[in-house]
Amino acid sequence: MALVKVYVNYKQSILNPEAEAVHKALKRLGYADIEDVKLGKYFELTVADGKSQAEMDHEINEICDKLLANYNMENYHYEIEDAEAAQ
Amino acid sequence: MALVKVYVNYKQSILNPEAEAVHKALKRLGYADIEDVKLGKYFELTVADGKSQAEMDHEINEICDKLLANYNMENYHYEIEDAEAAQ
Numbered sequence: 001m002a003l004v005k006v007y008v009n010y011k012q013s014i015l016n017p018e019a020e021a022v023h024k025a026l027k028r029l030g031y032a033d034i035e036d037v038k039l040g041k042y043f044e045l046t047v048a049d050g051k052s053q054a055e056m057d058h059e060i061n062e063i064c065d066k067l068l069a070n071y072n073m074e075n076y077h078y079e080i081e082d083a084e085a086a087q
Numbered sequence: 088m089a090l091v092k093v094y095v096n097y098k099q100s101i102l103n104p105e106a107e108a109v110h111k112a113l114k115r116l117g118y119a120d121i122e123d124v125k126l127g128k129y130f131e132l133t134v135a136d137g138k139s140q141a142e143m144d145h146e147i148n149e150i151c152d153k154l155l156a157n158y159n160m161e162n163y164h165y166e167i168e169d170a171e172a173a174q
Contacts, residue, residue: 001122007129022130025154031146033135035088042094042129043109048120059118067112 002047004060006078008069009040043068056080089134091147093165095156096127130155143167 010016019039026034060078069076097103106126113121147165156163
């Protein structure tokens with residue numbers, strides 16, 4: 001099995017109020033050295049064996065484009081790991 | 088500057104309906120080889136220079152415990168990178 005880690009973040013130009021709120025809360029708590037906060041989503045997909053690297057890349061990109069990320073507002077990147085090794 | 092990547096996931100025993108919904112949607116779309124979906128949060132904190140590694144670890148753990156993760160339901164881990172190198 002493969003473990004695919006997908007990171008979805010807002011694009012630079014998109015305002016993210018949740019990240020802003022975390023940043024402000026950190027300032028209130030006294031963490032003045034935190035200069036920026038970004039907040040995104042993190043998916044771990046466990047994928048059955050039997051696909052080549054190219055097929056896997058194709059499938060993951062398709063899944064991200066269709067479901068996990070909104071291409072108007074979000075960027076994504078992913079890493080493919082061996083699930084057993086990652087346990 | 089340092090870039091700290093924080094990953095917050097639900098603990099194994101905690102039901103995550105959002106991840107379940109994504110998993111079901113993937114099945115409906117025909118991706119039968121996706122065996123499991125986990126969904127968590129992904130933070131990127133930009134931290135000013137001037138702290139030792141130990142001070143940085145202390146601060147990040149404190150921030151995670153206080154604000155970013157709910158220790159009853161969530162686990163977190165983080166990686167510290169050099170922000171300039173990561174651009």
